[in-house]
Amino acid sequence: MENLGPAVAKLLEELNPFAVFGAGAAHGEVLAKNAVMLTNYSFFLICATILTAIFFFVASRKLSMVPKGIGNIGEMGVEFVRNSIVLDVMGSAGAPYVPFIVTVFFAILFNNFLGLIPGFKPGTGTLGTTFGWGIMVFVVYNWVGFKKNGFVGYLKSFLPTGTPWWLIPLIYPLEVISHFLRPFTLGVRLYANMYAGHIVLGVFGIFVVMVAEALSPFGAVIGSLSLLMQIIMYAFEVFVAFIQAYVFAILTAVYMSGALHAKEH
Amino acid sequence: METLIPYTSELLVSLVSFGVLFLLMWKFALPPITKMLDDRATKIRESLEKAEQTRDEAERLLDEYKEQLALARVEANRVIEQGRKVAETMKSEIVAKANEERESMLARAREEIQGEKRTAMAELQAQVADLSVAVASRLIGASLSAADHKALIEKSIAEVGSIDAR
Numbered sequence: 001m002e003n004l005g006p007a008v009a010k011l012l013e014e015l016n017p018f019a020v021f022g023a024g025a026a027h028g029e030v031l032a033k034n035a036v037m038l039t040n041y042s043f044f045l046i047c048a049t050i051l052t053a054i055f056f057f058v059a060s061r062k063l064s065m066v067p068k069g070i071g072n073i074g075e076m077g078v079e080f081v082r083n084s085i086v087l088d089v090m091g092s093a094g095a096p097y098v099p100f101i102v103t104v105f106f107a108i109l110f111n112n113f114l115g116l117i118p119g120f121k122p123g124t125g126t127l128g129t130t131f132g133w134g135i136m137v138f139v140v141y142n143w144v145g146f147k148k149n150g151f152v153g154y155l156k157s158f159l160p161t162g163t164p165w166w167l168i169p170l171i172y173p174l175e176v177i178s179h180f181l182r183p184f185t186l187g188v189r190l191y192a193n194m195y196a197g198h199i200v201l202g203v204f205g206i207f208v209v210m211v212a213e214a215l216s217p218f219g220a221v222i223g224s225l226s227l228l229m230q231i232i233m234y235a236f237e238v239f240v241a242f243i244q245a246y247v248f249a250i251l252t253a254v255y256m257s258g259a260l261h262a263k264e265h
Numbered sequence: 266m267e268t269l270i271p272y273t274s275e276l277l278v279s280l281v282s283f284g285v286l287f288l289l290m291w292k293f294a295l296p297p298i299t300k301m302l303d304d305r306a307t308k309i310r311e312s313l314e315k316a317e318q319t320r321d322e323a324e325r326l327l328d329e330y331k332e333q334l335a336l337a338r339v340e341a342n343r344v345i346e347q348g349r350k351v352a353e354t355m356k357s358e359i360v361a362k363a364n365e366e367r368e369s370m371l372a373r374a375r376e377e378i379q380g381e382k383r384t385a386m387a388e389l390q391a392q393v394a395d396l397s398v399a400v401a402s403r404l405i406g407a408s409l410s411a412a413d414h415k416a417l418i419e420k421s422i423a424e425v426g427s428i429d430a431r
Contacts (some may be wrong), residue, residue: 042278049282056294063301065308071301078298098299099291107286128275136280187271 011202045123048111056106081105081249089253093260100140101256104133105249112194112241116234122194124244130191134183137252142179145259157262186251193244197237204230396425 059074067075081102086094094101108124115122123129145154158175159168204226211223400421 037274038278039272039275042275045275045278046282049286053286053289053294056290056298060294060297063297065301065305067305074294075298075302078295079302082299082302099295100287102295103283103287103290106290107283123279126272126275128271128273129279131271132276132279133283135276136283 011199011206039126039128040121041123041126041129044114044121045111045129048114048123049107051114052106052110055110077106078102085246085249085253089250090257090260094253094257097144097253097256101249101253104137104252105245108133108190108248109242109245112245113238115194115198116237116241122198122241124190125194125198127187127191130189130194131183131187133190133248134185134187137186137255138179138183141252141255141259144256145262148260149262154259154262182251182255186248190244190248193240197233197240200233201230201237204233396421 055070056074059070062069062071063075064071078098082098085105086098086101090097111123111129114120115125142154145157148154149157158179159172160175163171207226208223208230211219211226403417
């Protein structure tokens with residue numbers, strides 16, 4: 001058990017978003033936050049992006065009237081996002097934003113799933129990616145809001161209808177702050193889920209390896225339980241990978257719907 | 266706390282890769298997929314509508330045929346009934362005519378028989394008279410022995426027989 005400390009430290013170092021791809025884990029080296037370099041997470045993010053693009057390129061070329069094969073999978077995915085996320089949340093007004101939300105959903109989904117392959121990392125396991133996408137969603141939905149409702153109209157819509165005039169100075173800043181918090185909540189939720197999931201899988205993995213290295217009756221029990229937990233958590237992480245993509249996409253749709261129908265609020 | 270400050274490179278990579286992916290999806294991958302989804306939805310709706318139409322048409326035709334069949338059955342019954350009536354009329358006519366003919370034939374036969382009978386009786390009477398005259402003249406003309414009598418009678422009888430034979 002004396003090995004546990006360094007193993008966990010190594011795991012965390014592995015998962016350190018500031019580790020630079022190709023340079024191994026940046027052993028204690030503090031890298032400048034504004035340096036131009038490719039981190040491990042960014043590398044896998046690019047891999048997942050390329051995979052997503054290839055998957056949809058192939059799927060969109062293998063379509064047939066009677067759905068089958070990869071074309072059918074692509075279609076099912078797009079139909080799911082279009083009907084169960086975009087049109088359900090935004091109504092028919094959401095149709096022009098289907099490509100954006102489909103891309104959000106599948107970019108996250110492919111990143112999350114890629115991270116589940118042992119030895120790989122999810123591109124969404126770092127705040128750099130998820131916060132970046134949170135800001136992007138924030139910019140896009142506010143841009144839609146300003147475009148659809150006019151500058152003043154959209155700013156006015158931040159106030160809930162029926163707010164007494166004397167509460168406006170209190171409510172308005174709160175509403176504005178809640179809008180500005182959205183990219184952070186989007187980013188941190190996705191990042192924390194993926195990062196924590198990876199740590200949990202890593203910790204149980206370390207237990208199993210340690211037991212295998214130093215066999216003992218007590219260790220055999222711990223090791224078996226850890227292996228069982230590893231399998232259960234892995235299945236759970238598959239579920240989380242999907243759910244987090246779904247949550248991010250549906251919140252994007254909710255924010256965009258709020259911006260689209262701002263005047264009705 | 267270190268990990269909670271995003272890394273500039275990662276932000277840029279995430280935004281650029283998303284932007285590229287979005288352009289690819291928007292311009293190349295999604296249009297054929299959404300088009301196929303819409304086309305299929307349209308096709309399924311059209312097929313259902315067509316099936317509905319075909320079913321209505323089939324039901325209409327079935328009703329029409331049933332109606333025609335019922336009419337045909339009524340017509341057939343009428344024709345059969347009419348045929349039976351005609352046949353019965355003809356039968357009674359034929360029977361009546363046959364009866365009538367039989368009666369007239371019987372009457373005619375009866376008349377002919379009566380006529381023949383009368384003629385025969387007249388002829389018989391004439392011959393009997395002639396024979397009687399002949400017998401009498403012979404009786405009167407000579408006295409005859411017993412043997413002669415016998416011969417004479419036999420001769421007369423033979424003559425009468427030859428008359429009958431004629």
